[in-house]
Amino acid sequence: MQQSCSVNKYWAYNRWQSLNRWEETYRKNTPTSRALFDKSRQMHINGVSHNIRYYEPYPFVTAHSSGRYLIDVDANKYTDYWMGHWSLILGHSSDYILTKIKEQLNLGWMYGTVNRQTLELSELISKAIPVAERIRYVTSGTEAVMYATRLARAFTGRRIIAKIDGGWHGYASDLLKTVNWPFTEPESSGITSDEYVISIPYNDIEKSLEILTSVKEQLAGIMVEPILGGAGCIPAEYDYLASLQEFASKSGALFMLDEIVTGFRLKYGGMYDDIGLSPDIITLGKVVGGGLSIGVICGRSEVMDVANTSQMSRKRRCYIGGGTFSANPVSMVAGAATLETLKNNPAIYQKINRLGAQTRDKIGKILKDKLQMTGAGSLFMIHFPKDITKPIKDAATVFECDTNMLYNYHMYLMAKENIFFLPGKLGAVSNAHDESDVKDIIRATERFVADEL
Numbered sequence: 001m002q003q004s005c006s007v008n009k010y011w012a013y014n015r016w017q018s019l020n021r022w023e024e025t026y027r028k029n030t031p032t033s034r035a036l037f038d039k040s041r042q043m044h045i046n047g048v049s050h051n052i053r054y055y056e057p058y059p060f061v062t063a064h065s066s067g068r069y070l071i072d073v074d075a076n077k078y079t080d081y082w083m084g085h086w087s088l089i090l091g092h093s094s095d096y097i098l099t100k101i102k103e104q105l106n107l108g109w110m111y112g113t114v115n116r117q118t119l120e121l122s123e124l125i126s127k128a129i130p131v132a133e134r135i136r137y138v139t140s141g142t143e144a145v146m147y148a149t150r151l152a153r154a155f156t157g158r159r160i161i162a163k164i165d166g167g168w169h170g171y172a173s174d175l176l177k178t179v180n181w182p183f184t185e186p187e188s189s190g191i192t193s194d195e196y197v198i199s200i201p202y203n204d205i206e207k208s209l210e211i212l213t214s215v216k217e218q219l220a221g222i223m224v225e226p227i228l229g230g231a232g233c234i235p236a237e238y239d240y241l242a243s244l245q246e247f248a249s250k251s252g253a254l255f256m257l258d259e260i261v262t263g264f265r266l267k268y269g270g271m272y273d274d275i276g277l278s279p280d281i282i283t284l285g286k287v288v289g290g291g292l293s294i295g296v297i298c299g300r301s302e303v304m305d306v307a308n309t310s311q312m313s314r315k316r317r318c319y320i321g322g323g324t325f326s327a328n329p330v331s332m333v334a335g336a337a338t339l340e341t342l343k344n345n346p347a348i349y350q351k352i353n354r355l356g357a358q359t360r361d362k363i364g365k366i367l368k369d370k371l372q373m374t375g376a377g378s379l380f381m382i383h384f385p386k387d388i389t390k391p392i393k394d395a396a397t398v399f400e401c402d403t404n405m406l407y408n409y410h411m412y413l414m415a416k417e418n419i420f421f422l423p424g425k426l427g428a429v430s431n432a433h434d435e436s437d438v439k440d441i442i443r444a445t446e447r448f449v450a451d452e453l
Contacts, residue, residue, distance in 0.1 A: 023057050026057065067092055089265060091431055134301050155318075173192075175197060198212075265287055358438050419440065
């Protein structure tokens with residue numbers, strides 16, 4: 001969870017018929033944000049530089065951040081669970097990370113050459129993620145996944161990439177398909193063809209294998225998130241992932257895990273080895289950049305070396321990565337400082353995963369007959385199913401939930417409780433949060449339920 005918010009985008013084209021009553025309070029709290037956002041609309045597409053950052057009636061404008069808080073231009077102080085697209089596992093403006101960034105800035109912030117800072121981050125990643133035998137850096141998760149699919153096609157000599165219904169891997173054309181409901185409609189104009197991308201249902205082994213079998217001779221790779229991020233914070237079933245990996249291996253395709261959200265988020269390293277997987281390629285981002293721009297493609301040497309322009313002929317080589325700001329020394333330093341902190345302080349994971357579990361458990365008990373919780377570790381998301389008896393196991397069941405109520409819930413938290421979730425998105429606990437935040441969000445949810453339900 002790189003990334004689009006499927007639910008959020010759906011709202012953008014299906015505005016509610018009536019004004020949510022918490023919006024009036026929100027408007028009263030944020031007049032300066034409204035004025036600045038009106039100005040932003042004049043210069044920026046829809047006033048934003050990432051589609052998911054727009055929500056109705058308008059997003060507040062942040063002035064600064066610290067620890068677990070975002071402070072907007074009207075001096076509203078929000079307890080933040082969006083945490084910079086979930087990248088800030090240590091919280092906003094962590095002292096140690098800030099110190100290391102300042103030290104690097106004094107040495108320079110753009111080299112455009114090989115640098116020691118990259119080596120230091122790569123050593124940390126490769127020791128924590130054994131499958132990362134070769135690494136290449138880019139500046140976003142979108143790029144990392146785009147290049148991973150290109151590698152899979154170059155290595156196998158095949159064209160078709162399989163993805164998940166509701167799976168979000170960035171705006172690159174390669175996988176911009178079946179992200180939003182209904183999955184049968186195009187995601188964007190301007191894409192020349194998506195005939196070499198197929199989509200399979202999450203956590204449905206039988207149907208997925210049936211679809212994969214129909215294209216196995218031309219299947220280059222399978223791309224899957226171990227936790228479906230943008231489409232609902234839903235963990236994959238182990239048997240499902242194992243079956244996909246086995247199918248890929250037997251058919252000569254690559255098994256690719258998008259761990260841009262989960263990498264170093266649930267534990268130190270990737271999620272894949274805890275669930276017994278052995279992917280060919282892993283993509284990373286978010287946490288490994290320490291809050292600065294980063295994307296990582298890593299994997300088995302045999303696969304990654306197809307990108308080695310010193311060894312491969314023009315016909316055989318695969319261009320991946322590159323870009324003016326790839327492996328920027330400031331990003332490398334921020335990432336290395338973050339991973340060092342996590343490595344040397346395993347209690348951080350114990351804490352944030354405990355807080356995440358408490359939040360899921362206690363909110364889930366507030367109204368068992370009205371809501372469901374999904375997530376793992378420090379990640380969590382609330383859902384308001386229309387059919388409470390139907391478990392939330394894939395993107396289709398998420399889209400069957402009451403998204404209007406989810407919007408109301410997140411707007412209520414912003415307007416009345418000063419708790420921020422990007423509307424429609426999952427929440428992430430950081431090391432800056434503590435037990436009091438769990439109590440606050442529980443009490444806030446109880447008040448919302450009493451008022452709305």
